[in-house]
């Protein structure tokens with residue numbers, strides 16, 4: 001009998017939420033004694049964690065499955081596209097098993113079935129680091145606080161794939177955050193489908209962390225995370241009134257003055273057709289009040305242009321909103337229909353050429369705003385976190401206003417080597433449309 005542990009290859013596609021799922025699956029497989037290998041050829045079985053959010057992501061997932069089947073032949077599919085098991089089996093009949101999103105046990109069970117352990121797990125040789133296996137660099141980690149979503153945006157099929165909101169008890173989230181920090185994580189990125197709704201499903205039930213009661217609610221969770229001494233960054237927050245409670249925490253330095261709010265549009269008509277949450281709140285007033293109370297606040301958002309029925313007037317309203325809200329970081333997509341989404345039944349399709357033209361005008365406006373906001377930082381001293389240290393000194397880093405992968409960067413000049421995952425004070429010397437340049441501050 002072979003004594004080598006079976007080897008698993010892993011392909012992770014999709015959004016940060018899918019990445020957290022991948023980390024959990026990998027942690028469990030390592031705990032069970034499997035070896036994780038980086039190539040198809042070395043693997044006894046390959047797991048593909050898929051994304052099914054939009055049609056392009058589906059196509060990419062199907063292609064990745066095909067590639068794994070061809071290179072290895074023994075493939076297990078999991079993740080969002082897993083809900084369409086018939087389509088996967090039809091495209092790739094040789095796939096061994098298909099499981100859906102968050103079915104950690106099912107996918108791990110499938111691995112055990114198709115690549116059984118030939119020796120008992122040895123806790124001394126198969127040690128898993130206490131923080132689990134991270135697919136992100138060691139100094140930042142995603143912290144998933146809930147699954148699913150209670151909204152029904154007309155362009156989105158996530159609720160039908162992932163179900164209604166289920167919040168993790170605050171005590172569990174905090175225990176995980178503490179383990180990550182003990183393992184060296186310097187930045188926690190809080191993610192969910194709707195962070196401001198955290199705990200609604202449990203009626204904000206009180207749970208316990210280190211013997212202290214903590215409510216399963218956004219503000220209380222943030223207060224507690226703020227005691228860990230690391231950067232806490234909030235993603236997918238909707239502009240509900242209780243988000244105001246976060247502003248004092250930002251001013252006190254307990255969470256980063258950064259909010260990722262997926263506005264998607266600014267015209268009330270379009271928002272209504274999109275069935276967006278918090279669409280009726282007085283969003284612009286709220287944003288301006290936050291800015292008055294916390295001038296450093298960086299706001300990131302995403303938008304869709306060319307949604308069915310979007311008129312020139314709607315689009316201009318969107319541009320006006322951008323100017324007035326002075327959003328720091330923005331992503332924009334042209335609308336494309338997603339199979340199974342309610343928006344497909346809407347009339348008023350916007351021609352592709354017009355969508356592209358609006359996207360271009362949108363991005364031009366945003367680049368101007370972003371450049372103006374960044375220019376205001378020149379001459380200031382900021383704290384940055386180093387992502388990549390240069391060989392001869394200097395580094396690529398990020399400030400509080402930059403989430404990894406999606407926002408800008410700070411290029412730091414230093415006469416000595418900087419350390420990855422460490423925070424430094426830097427003096428900002430220059431800016432372009434999206435990034436900053438800085439030199440290391442003599443007082444560290």
Ligand code: SF4
Nearest residue numbers: 149151153156158193
């Ligand atoms: S808030 Fe809307 S877009 Fe976001 S997951 Fe829920 S239904 Fe989808």
